[in-house]
Amino acid sequence: MAGRVHPFPPDTLSGARRELYDAVAGGPRARGPQHFALTRADGSLRGPFNAFLLSPDLGGALQDVGAAIRYRGALSDRAREIAILLVAAHWDSDFEREAHEAVGAAAGLTEAELGALRLGDLAAFTGDESLVAAVTMQLLGGDLDDRAWNEASVALGAEVVFELTVLVGYYATLALQLRVFRVDS
DSSP states (O other): OOOSOOOGGGGGOOHHHHHHHHHHHGOOOOOOOSSSSSSOSSSBOTTTHHHHSSSSHHHHHHHHHHHHHHHHHHHHHHHHHHHHHHHHHTTTTTHHHHHHHHHHHTTOHHOOOOOOOHHHHHHTOOOOHHHHHHHHHHHHHHHOHHHHHHHHHHTTOOHHHHHHHHHHHHHHHHHHHHTTTTOOO
């Protein structure tokens, strides 16, 4: 495997590493339809999840945040995937793009919409999805101006704006880790 972190096959794990592996491999990401492979042939975790095992306490916290964003947030599936894919495009994150284009397609994003997101083109979206995309783009720049805050907090609610800040920060963290640890898609 190319990369800076060796894979952690499950049969080599114990203690906190094994608990975290089980939480990822047996958690909500592993239930239901699989839109992307979570594990390799040897059972080790793909993408950022393998690196989570380097520090089970921090990796576990990240795993919990990611699960909350994906499965307990207020954003619609399409809106969430639009935001995630804009982060992936901004960071040029191959794994996040591969994984979340599959999830996004399952949520109803068309090939044309996925292509637009790869380019950061927001014209394909309307209504709340357009607003989510515009807010995400501003957050990727490090802030949200007063006009966008006022529009988003009224139309989406402050809670959803908070969720978007967490989502952008979380997926930016994953993109950075994927890059630093040279994780292949």
